[in-house]
Amino acid sequence: MKQLFDERLYHPETTGFGGLPDVTEHSNIRRTLSRQNSISNSDSGGEIASIQKSKVNFGNPLAGGVVVGGDIVGLDAKSPTSLGSTTGAGATGKAKGKASRKANAGPDGGQKGRRGSWLVAITLVSAICLLAIAATLAYQHFLMAPSRNSHAQRLRIVRRILREVPLVDGHNNYAWNVRKYAHSSLELHLSHDVDHKSLWARPAWAQTDMERLKQGLVSVQVWSAYVPCEAQGLDAVQLALEQIDIVRRLSDMYARETVLATSSQDIVDAHRRGLLASLIGVEGGHTIGSSLGVLRSFYSLGARYLSLTHRCDVSWAGSSASPAEQGLTPFGKAIVREMNRLGMMIDLSHSSDATARDVLQVTRAPVIFSHSAARQLCNSTRNVPDDILRLVAENGGLIMLSFDSEDVACGRQARLQDVIEHIKYVRAIAGIQHIGLGAGYDGIELPPLGLEDVSKYPELLAALLEDHNWSEEDVAMLAGRNFLRIMETVETVRDYWKRAAIQPIEQTEPQPKTQCTYMSS
Template sequence: MHHPPGNYGPGPQERVHQVPRASIVEKCPYDTYPAQIPDCCATTGMQDPYPRPPSGYTDYHARTTYPEDVYSQDVPSTFHRPQSRIGFEDPSMRAQSRIGYASDSRCPSRLGYEDTGGSYIDQTDHRMYCTGGNCMKDTMSVTARGVCGEEVELDMRRHIQACACTCNHMGYGNYMDYQTTCLTELPDVAPCNGIVRLPPPCEDSPSSGSSKERREQSPRKKCRVLAPVLLLVSSLLLGGLCLPLLLQTAPVTHQQRLDVIRRLLTEVPLIDGHNDLPWNVRKFVHNQLGEVNLSSDLGRVDPWARSDWSHTDIPRLRAGLVGAQFWSAYVPCGAAQLNAVQLSLEQIDVIRRLAEMNAQHLTLVTSVKGLIDAHREGKIASLIGVEGGHALGNSLGVLRTFYGLGARYLTLTHACDTSWAVCSVGETNNTQENAPGLSEFGKAVVRELNRLGMLVDLSHVSTKTMRAALQTTRAPVIFSHSAARALCNSTRNVPDDVLRSLAENDGVAMVPFYTYFITCNSTATIRDVIAHINHIRSVAGINHVGIGAGFDGINFTPTGLEDVSRYPQLLATLLEDPSWTEDDVKKLAGLNLLRVFKKVEQVRDEWQRAAVLPVEKISPPDNSACTYGVS
């Protein structure tokens, strides 16, 4: 945060997937024949050599699907299990099962044949076929009795077409010679000698007798010839239809990219690392929250409307699709060694009450789980970050108290040095050339932050302090609002060697929108901010960059990023670059920070299991006249 001098001193910012076979209906193209074969064997006194099985046998005619492999039961090779055929509406018209009978010459009919009457005799007998009152001794007698010729041949064909066995039928062949369809989807499953036969797909059936159909061109040949042609035509048609649709789904216009961003930000929360609204609440209304309607458009309400430092309210946060916000509990450097601890506690109180008073939109969270839950509930997760190590009053007890109140990061310094860490301003002024980046107490602060599960924030610190902290910490760190020094040579920004160390640490640098950190002057554009994002990505990697705008603590904003409603514009503009994928945008928006936060919690949990005790180190005595001293 950066504010000009005022009643409270300098501000927070330095202003400078085969379908299963069971699901396919079995094909039975000949079930519709109305003719019923007459029974002659009954009139001649012939006994049915294959009587009906006794009650209690399972009627396998009820089965419509079978596995493709061999039956698991042990079945003698002479047994015959005929397949039932679909197509009978009247149960009395169904042929009975022949399970357990020892001849494969018995061919069950599906044309209304009754087992108690007629029968089919063994193929070694010249009497092959019996009809009505005329029992045929051989095929010649059939012709002589007048129930023969084409009519008998037709009856025979009807029978054979419905018979599931592989009998030769005295020269008339078997059902495979009468097939007129291509059974590629589902095999014609007819159990023969305990084995399920699968007909060859789209090929000529093997002939065991003469028929007119065998002299014609097989439909399977046609199917085999036409299939590749049909496949090619279908592919061309499908491609012609789908290609335009695929092209239409690519975000071409800025509005389409905005639509993509809106969808992405429902999947992951957009997390901003730094916002100084709480300090403006103190500065404008003296923390009197009754005078602040955060659900209104503060851009039209005085004194907010007249201030260049005001960019935040709930309507604009919603428009910006913000999923989580770190609110800064900032106190000026002028309060160091005075009432900095008290002011910090009051600012933490303001943040907590803002969330409570606007519970329809905001909810205070202190963990990764809480943040994710808030986003799922459609609320803005509110987190607390203490900005400036001087707020501790050189006390680790105060740090633990801040954590207990919900603070989840500590910025080691602000625009002033502490007795244990050097700030970026000190680096600029060369006042701390010989000082280490962190003193022993400063290293103890970092270790205690690790033990608590609190993020170490290195914005505002000197390069020496950045390096010292990265060497000391056992958890990933963040830069809550710092840009790339290679593009803007400000000590507030991060040099490339530190960015590479940050990648090794698995931390994240969150890019701010303050123009003086982007272009080092008072003007900048949205593409200048993108340049910093891309630079950090190129040096540290896509997993180590985030967003930390710093709104309400800056008075110069880039064109296109004027307030908290503009985040979607930034992300949509990034999508213009083909090198940016949707997954990349998700990482920048919030996944990177979530990963870091989760790892910080993991370190905390590991240290708790190891029973690591709180750090008891005491800082050197403060000689300020405003302190009681050490007892």
Template sequence: MAHRACDALDPELLQHIRECPCPCDHMGYGNFLDYQVPPCPRIASPSLSRETTFGVPPHPHYSRPPQYIRNVPPELYYPYDYDSCSCSSGSDTARRVSFRGPWCVCLVVCVVVATLTAGLGLPLALGPHRNENASSEERLQLVRKLLKDSPLIDGHNDLPWNLRKFVHNQLNQLNLSKIKEEDPWLTSKWSHTDMPKLLAGGVGAQFWSAYVPCKSQHRDAVQITLEQIDAVQRLVQREKKYMQMVRSSEEIRTVHREGKIASLIGVEGGHALGSSLAVLRTFYNLGARYLTITHSCDIPWATGQDTVTNEGLSDFGKIVVREMNRLGMIVDLSHSSVYTARSAINVSSAPVIFSHSAAYSLCNSSRNVPDDVLKLVAQNGGLVMVNFYAYHVACSVNATISDVIRHINHIRKVAGVEHVGIGAGYDGINVTPSGLEDVSKYPHLLAELLSDPDWSEKDILSLAGLNFLRVFEKVEEIRDRWKKAEIAPFEELGPKNELEECVSKSS
């Protein structure tokens, strides 16, 4: 919707606001989010050159590539085919004539067919049409049927860190089907995951977190991360009857069709890299498919906490994001400062995710995502996967399933149903909402959403996992495009820590 004062603005000021990356109010005239225009679908406005804006609405993500991004052609930096837009930018008469050609008739026919398909075909494809008066048990059974055909993908589970805390990663005697029958798993408030509950929860794919604490920064963070990756791989191998490691979106679909839980690795905390792009590449080669840029604490190339300095990614941090784009590794912004999140969204050519966060406007935790960033995520094509931690969804211990639904609905309202997912954070939280006590409860959440007429079966499947698959596939598409263009690995050296500086000076 255009800003109400749009028509009165000086054209140069209007163009400036549309292209300006800052969220400032521009003397009361608003910012770029206030000047969204209907999609062309690629060119935002005839008055703006395609060199400065390819998306709709104008957004700093689509500005010229920064100078430090070398060897990346503009057509690769921008993941959109701007030449495919054939909307006329000429006179009104020319535009009226352009809608009388044969292609327009074809377009109308396609729209009609698509509408009929959406109205008639989807209920058939998604199973029996939902009864608006169905009981909670009937909705629950419908959800279970839907999840057999389409995977539920959770963005974050901290079981690997509990394996380290409770059994020191000694897994030879571990039985994931029975751990909840014995201490410390039985009595721990941090334990929500075992095999029976995963199966009951209809989990189709799970990101297992290779988490390293901030205190390990500049010490043994890289080693701990490697040990956690090893623990995930060995756990999945031990449970090969039920789980299988995967590294691609297609493998998720294949393993889900085989009736197993597709298991992926997410590295939580950019300090795990030791400021080394070689370590980043090694993690990717070992199977890690997302990196959480920061884990609350600041690191040498990104801020994890909002400070008065308003700093986000350093130049090297931006290179890390670009190397992740090249590898096909998803950029995760949970735990990052708002400034780091905005910077990463602006730099990344691929969609980003928040793997386990909620809505800041409903609960002002620093983990949660403000509305302006939710809008940036939507423009970026990314995803916010909603966390279940009681303090993040209700700002207190007294959270319920309804609080989680409020956050899901808010993100849907601000960013769109295509940009919300699930990242519960089980085994990394000690207070869960009533009704979502452990990993068996996902179907109950989806069944409750189905009681809302605004949520169709298609929407439920998008939330459950299809949105994430879309993001993952886009990340892989950009990786493949860069590989075809023979974009070389980035080789910039990261910032030195204090110990390295001392050794360098002494030598």
């Protein structure tokens, strides 16, 4: 097997991924299923036609004839030949013809009668079965299914769903606030607080604390290591590392309540144990300093997604906030490939449309938008246009809905209903399998009314259940099942590449030597 992959590596014409063998198949699954469905539908049509044809012939298998002495004789009244025609002398022939008709009419008539009886019996049994099925479904729907008429009833349904499916919040800026306002200290008043509760005190800038995470039934929190664009080329790498350290220390300090998760199985295990799974995301490609070594180091420390850009371009990818529509450079494509190899999710929130399209062409794993909404409803630079929503669905990826008023209400004070409208719109364009939640708490200056902090997630899900177009399964997919599927698929791509013996990419991007660097790349 290794020899096969080595041969493909040395023969680029046999590869489809920049000199690397395309050993993954997920990108073709959607088209394959569509082809299979088309074939299945065609086959079904043929079967239906065949069944209809057999039904036509079932009542009269000889199509207008009966067997007499091994020969088929027509019964058409217009036919010149009939059973009543004579082959001998007059009356004797006629008598024999009449006797023959009487002899044959009896058995054939009895057979037809028995067939008719069987058809009636089968029809009755089928009707009874259909009525029984309908009655069972009606009973389950109206009597066994919990009522969704009141808000309290819907909240009970949400709690039951979230006991089975982890609720995932895909983006939270708490670590940046600790770095900025508490200078990365988690030891604040620790000597007087054995239970460490003071860490989760509620300063004015915070929309997140442990108590409210529990109230919100959050099972998976992705903590973002956010680094402002002003740090690009300066201490961006250091700021990202310090926030990764905050999340790791946080998990150690609150070991009875949260655990650091680095895989989809870690999330499942934490949810089963009733713990909050803490994941790490890094926001802004400038945090890696144009170094694949730094990217790999972030992954080793637990980072499981990287936002390629923030509100500024990087040398290898364009930002949605930039007037220039820049996409990926060759080095940017190398970063995408290396993230595929590592098993690191690619986050396209803040990326330019050109960057997003380039990534969707290059990647062999599904992508995410960790905190975005629909551009058709609100023309925010972080939001996603319809054509890219469709491309993300084809990629198998995920759009995680932002709660920021800038994204869902174009800067005015947002309300819970504004978020719901964006969720429903993205579902209509991309499909229920491609939506999730990435509020952006602790980075939202003006949270929506009704969704003021992380404790309000059940209110959102209960409000969705008011709409009977939303099933419990739909809510479960939005809450966390879709995110788990994406993470598992990214890990599957990683495992494919590992079995293919794909080595780390060693491409570099030349960087100019400045007063802030010891040496250039």
